[in-house]
Amino acid sequence: MSRDxxxxxxxxxxxxxxxxxxxxxxxxxxxxxxxxxxxALIDATTALGARxxxxxxxxxxxxxxxxxxxxxxxxxxxxxAGGRRTxxxxxxxxxxxxPLWDAGFVLGHSTRTVKEALSVADDDLDAxxxxxxxxxxxxxxxxxxxxxxxxxxxxxxxxxxLIDDLAGRAAARVEEPGPIxxxxxxxxxxGAGGLRDIQGPGWIGWGLGPDPGGPGxxxxxxxxxxxxxxxxxxxxxxxxxxxxxxxxxxxxLDARVxxxxxxxxxxxxxxxxxxxxxxxxxxxxxxxVFIRAVGEAARAVMWIxxxxxxxxxxLRRGPGTRGTGVRPVGDGIVVRDERLALEADASLDTASxxxxxxxxxxxxxxxxxxxxxxxxxxxxVEWTDGARDAFVALLAAGRGAIAVFEALDHEGVLxxxxxxxxxxxxxxxxxxxxRFTVDRHSLEAVAECAAIRGGDGxxxxxxxxxxxxxxxxxxxxxxxxxxxxxxxxxxGAQVAEALCARIGLDHAGTRVVVWLVxxxxxxxxxxxxxxxxxxxxxxxxARAVGDxxxxxxxxxxxxxxxxxxxxxxWSSNKATLVRELFSKTDALLEAGVIGSESTEQRRQELAAxxxxxxxxxxxxxxxxxxxxxxxxxxxxxRDLIAARALAxxxxxxxxxxxxxxxxxxxxxxxxxxxxxxxxxxxxxxEAASGYTHHDNxxxxxxxxxxxxxxxxxxxxxxxxAATLAGALTGELALQDRLRERTRRYRxxxxxxxxxxxxxxxxxxxxxxxxVVEVHAPDDVGLLARVAAVFVDLGLDVTQAIxxxxxxxxxxxxxxxxxxxxxLTDRLAVESLxxxxxxxxxxxxxxx
Amino acid sequence: MKLIVGIVKPFKVDDVKDAVKDLGVQGLTxxxxxxxxxxxxxxxxxxxxxxxxxxxxxxxVEILVDDNDVDRVxxxxxxxxxxxxxxxxxxxxxxxxxxxxxxxxxxxxxxL
Numbered sequence: 020m021s022r023d024x025x026x027x028x029x030x031x032x033x034x035x036x037x038x039x040x041x042x043x044x045x046x047x048x049x050x051x052x053x054x055x056x057x058x059a060l061i062d063a064t065t066a067l068g069a070r071x072x073x074x075x076x077x078x079x080x081x082x083x084x085x086x087x088x089x090x091x092x093x094x095x096x097x098x099x100a101g102g103r104r105t106x107x108x109x110x111x112x113x114x115x116x117x118p119l120w121d122a123g124f125v126l127g128h129s130t131r132t133v134k135e136a137l138s139v140a141d142d143d144l145d146a147x148x149x150x151x152x153x154x155x156x157x158x159x160x161x162x163x164x165x166x167x168x169x170x171x172x173x174x175x176x177x178x179x180x181l182i183d184d185l186a187g188r189a190a191a192r193v194e195e196p197g198p199i200x201x202x203x204x205x206x207x208x209x210g211a212g213g214l215r216d217i218q219g220p221g222w223i224g225w226g227l228g229p230d231p232g233g234p235g236x237x238x239x240x241x242x243x244x245x246x247x248x249x250x251x252x253x254x255x256x257x258x259x260x261x262x263x264x265x266x267x268x269x270x271x272l273d274a275r276v277x278x279x280x281x282x283x284x285x286x287x288x289x290x291x292x293x294x295x296x297x298x299x300x301x302x303x304x305x306x307x308v309f310i311r312a313v314g315e316a317a318r319a320v321m322w323i324x325x326x327x328x329x330x331x332x333x334l335r336r337g338p339g340t341r342g343t344g345v346r347p348v349g350d351g352i353v354v355r356d357e358r359l360a361l362e363a364d365a366s367l368d369t370a371s372x373x374x375x376x377x378x379x380x381x382x383x384x385x386x387x388x389x390x391x392x393x394x395x396x397x398x399x400v401e402w403t404d405g406a407r408d409a410f411v412a413l414l415a416a417g418r419g420a421i422a423v424f425e426a427l428d429h430e431g432v433l434x435x436x437x438x439x440x441x442x443x444x445x446x447x448x449x450x451x452x453x454r455f456t457v458d459r460h461s462l463e464a465v466a467e468c469a470a471i472r473g474g475d476g477x478x479x480x481x482x483x484x485x486x487x488x489x490x491x492x493x494x495x496x497x498x499x500x501x502x503x504x505x506x507x508x509x510x511g512a513q514v515a516e517a518l519c520a521r522i523g524l525d526h527a528g529t530r531v532v533v534w535l536v537x538x539x540x541x542x543x544x545x546x547x548x549x550x551x552x553x554x555x556x557x558x559x560x561a562r563a564v565g566d567x568x569x570x571x572x573x574x575x576x577x578x579x580x581x582x583x584x585x586x587x588x589w590s591s592n593k594a595t596l597v598r599e600l601f602s603k604t605d606a607l608l609e610a611g612v613i614g615s616e617s618t619e620q621r622r623q624e625l626a627a628x629x630x631x632x633x634x635x636x637x638x639x640x641x642x643x644x645x646x647x648x649x650x651x652x653x654x655x656x657r658d659l660i661a662a663r664a665l666a667x668x669x670x671x672x673x674x675x676x677x678x679x680x681x682x683x684x685x686x687x688x689x690x691x692x693x694x695x696x697x698x699x700x701x702x703x704x705e706a707a708s709g710y711t712h713h714d715n716x717x718x719x720x721x722x723x724x725x726x727x728x729x730x731x732x733x734x735x736x737x738x739x740a741a742t743l744a745g746a747l748t749g750e751l752a753l754q755d756r757l758r759e760r761t762r763r764y765r766x767x768x769x770x771x772x773x774x775x776x777x778x779x780x781x782x783x784x785x786x787x788x789x790v791v792e793v794h795a796p797d798d799v800g801l802l803a804r805v806a807a808v809f810v811d812l813g814l815d816v817t818q819a820i821x822x823x824x825x826x827x828x829x830x831x832x833x834x835x836x837x838x839x840x841x842l843t844d845r846l847a848v849e850s851l852x853x854x855x856x857x858x859x860x861x862x863x864x865x866x
Numbered sequence: 867m868k869l870i871v872g873i874v875k876p877f878k879v880d881d882v883k884d885a886v887k888d889l890g891v892q893g894l895t896x897x898x899x900x901x902x903x904x905x906x907x908x909x910x911x912x913x914x915x916x917x918x919x920x921x922x923x924x925x926x927v928e929i930l931v932d933d934n935d936v937d938r939v940x941x942x943x944x945x946x947x948x949x950x951x952x953x954x955x956x957x958x959x960x961x962x963x964x965x966x967x968x969x970x971x972x973x974x975x976x977x978l
Contacts, residue, residue: 310960352896547876547877548877548878548880549877550875550949551877552949552951552952552953590898591900591923592876592898592899592900592924592925593898593923594922595900595922595923596876838951838952839951839952840952
């Protein structure tokens with residue numbers, strides 16, 4: 020028999036026309052394309068029928084279900100009675116397939132007797148499930164009926180293997196490619212909750228069903244509806260489950276047909292770039308609405324089938340095996356057949372439902388169907404302390420909580436507990452970072468935060484310092500503002516505030532959670548976009564955070580949120596930067612110089628004097644500066660620094676001492692020069708402090724006694740200004756003059772020894788500088804001499820605090836090396852210590 | 867053609883991108899990298915929790931340019947990435963034999 024080119028051409032054209040008819044969508048398209056193929060095959064079978072042999076042409080798989088999409092493969096089997104005419108039938112069968120091949124279908128075909136088909140199905144579970152979805156296209160009805168009856172008798176014998184295999188594959192699809200409802204680029208066919216998951220119940224129904232000829236037989240010859248009808252009859256599914264599966268199938272088919280139209284049948288994965296076009300084809304207003312609708316459908320499928328498989332697995336284990344029986348585990352809560360249940364007489368309220376959920380999450384066990392049906396009747400939500408504690412316990416269970424949330428969501432209870440959840444349910448997010456929809460991402464963040472708290476190392480230590488309930492609630496709610504107009508952090512903070520109040524969280528805790536939701540991106544943003552070697556960055560961030568409790572919480576939340584987002588959002592680089600910012604800020608907050616009430620008050624006072632520039636100025640100064648002076652003094656310093664020139668000012672202090680304020684462009688050795696110049700004019704320094712402004716201006720303030728009364732009048736002060744200017748330009752040989760003066764005025768017999776002097780070097784007190792403390796007997800020009808050591812060693816003084824206690828002096832210096840780093844090298848530290856000791860004990864006798 | 871490779875501080879990468887864009891550079895590639903130069907790794911201890919930083923996070927910027935553009939782009943990159951502190955990074959230039967634009971098959975300077 021020759022091939023008929025017109026037949027395949029017309030099939031190809033008819034198929035192309037159907038694909039182009041975009042108003043024919045989803046299930047209608049599947050039926051229409053199946054009909055086209057049916058007709059083509061029936062046409063082609065004229066060759067077989069003429070010879071009076073017994074055969075049946077059987078559609079398999081999606082073609083049998085009339086669910087063909089534009090890119091679907093065709094699976095067809097030619098069934099025959101066997102015997103001596105078999106070989107001629109095989110030759111003739113080729114004539115059936117050519118038109119389909121020529122029309123461009125991808126065709127899977129076989130020619131078998133009933134016995135052969137059964138034998139294949141007996142060996143191979145895939146073959147068995149394929150034969151559970153069959154439809155007679157043309158030929159001998161009895162022959163087809165024979166196959167279908169035998170397959171239906173075989174399936175119950177393979178029940179356990181079917182359950183294990185189908186349930187195992189469904190579970191594997193949750194891991195890879197992942198749940199459709201929660202992926203941003205879901206796979207409509209093999210994603211969890213997808214079309215493959217809808218088919219499973221149809222197949223397993225046959226495995227459980229009564230004998231087709233026996234009592235209670237369910238009419239029908241195969242296919243999904245009969246299998247599912249069996250499950251409903253046996254009580255494994257409810258009638259409404261069947262309806263929901265049906266509806267979901269329609270939504271998913273509609274999407275898949277449209278996707279195949281957009282991608283020319285190449286893919287079942289709904290890539291971001293195609294979502295707009297596909298949404299348009301299914302008549303959705305936009306891609307977000309479309310993806311949510313697909314997600315809702317898939318979520319229902321995943322939940323119904325997940326529950327079905329878990330109960331069938333329990334059935335498969337059978338009574339009497341381990342894990343069956345009833346164990347009480349809480350107040351009115353029992354474990355029955357490895358599922359959590361509420362006892363029949365247990366009260367049903369918000370607290371008991373959440374306690375049940377927490378137990379289920381902790382034990383990673385499903386909740387019994389009947390119990391879920393009862394939970395559905397929870398209409399009056401009442402957030403008692405017990406309910407809130409149970410809710411936090413549920414969150415603290417980590418990963419186990421995700422399944423519980425899904426169950427509560429499926430029963431419609433979740434949005435009754437948290438109406439705010441409605442906005443983030445199945446909400447897609449369009450960016451390259453995210454893997455999950457907003458709701459699943461939030462649950463992932465909770466699970467990650469719970470895991471960090473249980474983890475080792477640095478992060479675990481930090482996360483265990485914080486209040487668990489605040490961390491977990493913040494993780495759950497951090498993106499709750501998504502899907503509402505406005506900045507999601509800001510909007511989310513408002514939503515979180517109302518929610519925390521409703522669930523009765525204490526006032527202080529609520530404030531912290533609200534703050535965390537509002538600022539959940541702050542740490543990651545600052546760490547990756549700001550210069551962390553700039554003290555100003557740290558000061559500003561520390562001020563924005565306020566205290567170590569919030570900082571610890573924000574650190575744990577940042578890691579949890581980033582890990583839950585996707586691999587692109589959490590690299591080891593980002594982890595290092597986030598930890599660096601955290602640690603530097605922590606050191607600052609621990610020292611108590613940021614965030615205290617007195618600093619806040621001083622900031623406000625300064626703002627009252629100088630307006631909005633106050634914070635900017637104080638952020639640019641070392642943290643300890645803010646509270647060291649009165650607001651009016653701060654304002655005066657600010658003016659002097661803004662002028663960016665050398666300035667000297669004198670004040671009389673109440674106790675008769677004088678105060679000298681010097682502002683100058685910063686340079687190495689400035690402190691030594693100023694202190695030396697003061698000593699030279701007879702000013703005995705009793706207290707001093709020095710600070711470096713971010714813009715490289717230095718502020719130095721000295722308090723002391725005017726030994727010779729030379730500095731009371733303007734003339735004396737001008738002489739000092741001239742001395743200082745000369746020393747700064749180098750015209751004045753300051754060191755020589757100073758040595759000379761020291762010799763002249765040193766009280767006799769008071770040479771300090773190594774026992775009198777102590778030098779402490781601390782590298783942990785500050786994130787940015789090495790802190791050196793010098794304890795020594797008071798001496799003329801002591802500060803200048805110490806400062807000169809730093810100059811000789813090439814060290815920069817960023818902050819200095821000098822105080823005299825009786826006849827002893829305690830000097831504290833914040834030092835950096837020439838590259839702006841701490842002195843981490845052991846040799847550098849030792850050489851600093853040795854040089855200081857040497858100069859302070861023997862310097863005078865050397866010359 | 868030349869390949870300009872810069873290792874810069876992570877927070878500088880946006881500035882670098884904007885700066886070379888202003889010069890008419892059509893594209894650049896960035897990747898997270900780690901390493902050490904004179905700015906060594908170190909161990910940090912905070913409130914009892916210890917962690918070690920062996921390598922410092924940096925961003926590697928790669929820009930393919932025509933020979934004539936090398937100086938401008940490098941100068942601009944250095945200006946933008948500099949903070950004056952240790953760890954500002956490095957820039958180097960390597961010769962490129964040939965380049966193609968995959969979509970069109972154009973090669974040489976046309977592919978830039």
